[in-house]
Amino acid sequence: MAKKVGRKSKYESHVKPMLKDITAWLREGETQASVCKRIGVSQSAFIEYKKEFPKLNEAIKKGEQFLDLQVEESLAKRAIGYEYEETKTVIEVLPSGDKKKRIEKVKKHIAPDVGAIALYMKHKRILQSKDEELTGVQIKKAQAEASILQNRADKLTVSEMERQQVNDLIAIGQEIIGLGGDEDATT
Known part of the structure; x- marks a missing residue:
């Protein structure tokens, strides 16, 4: 060892x-x-x-x-903007010279930030383009798989009825992935 x-x-x-x-x-x-x-x-x-x-x-x-x-x-x-509550302590001096504390609560509103909106939208577009790229890759993979199945179907020696069923399934798959399917799958 x-x-x-x-x-x-x-x-x-x-x-x-x-x-x-x-x-x-x-x-x-x-x-x-x-x-x-x-x-x-x-x-x-x-x-x-x-x-x-x-x-x-x-x-x-x-x-x-x-x-x-x-x-x-x-x-x-x-x-999107937000609200928050601001609390502050106010000390008042009374005419007698005594001090009195009171707490003030004020609701404040922060307006939407244009920079944050732009950043969010940019990030969202990047994610969408990655999803679209992934979908494109998935379509290419499905097209390749459909082609392989078509080649296998062509090589099978089966009855005409079974061949037609296989071709019908291939045509349905091609329609789903956007290859069409109007033409006969065996041609």
């Missing part, structure tokens, strides 16, 4: 015991680079640990997803 050559991994001693902390730090907005500094591990080693240890990836994902959700919620809030 070959013995590993090189420096001993710090995962067990420096990373594994800190998984909950890593998640918490990432939730608070720290970068992975700053997490590396905190736990005393190089960024290159951290990258290797992410490849090797799924629990580290889970901890990172949990922390970053939480932060992502908070940012998304804040962005949405800024994009």
Whole structure:
């Protein structure tokens, strides 16, 4: 059995015991680079640990997803505007010289932020274009699969009735994926 050559991994001693902390730090907005500094591990080693240890990836994902959700919620809030209640303590000096405290609550409205709206719309367009690309890939895959099935159907030596049933199924599939289906599938 070959013995590993090189420096001993710090995962067990420096990373594994800190998984909950890593998640918490990432939730608070720290970068992975700053997490590396905190736990005393190089960024290159951290990258290797992410490849090797799924629990580290889970901890990172949990922390970053939480932060992502908070940012998304804040962005949405800024994009549509919101209200909040501002509380302030007012100290009045009475004619007698005594001081009287009173608390004022005022509802404030923050108007929608044009920059937040633009950012949201840009992000939405990017996601839509990725969905469209994915749909295009799915259509190409379905077209290729339909072609394979057509070739297989052509090679089968079956009765004319069975061949027609197979061709009918292929035509239906072609119609679904937008290839048409008006022409006979065996031609």
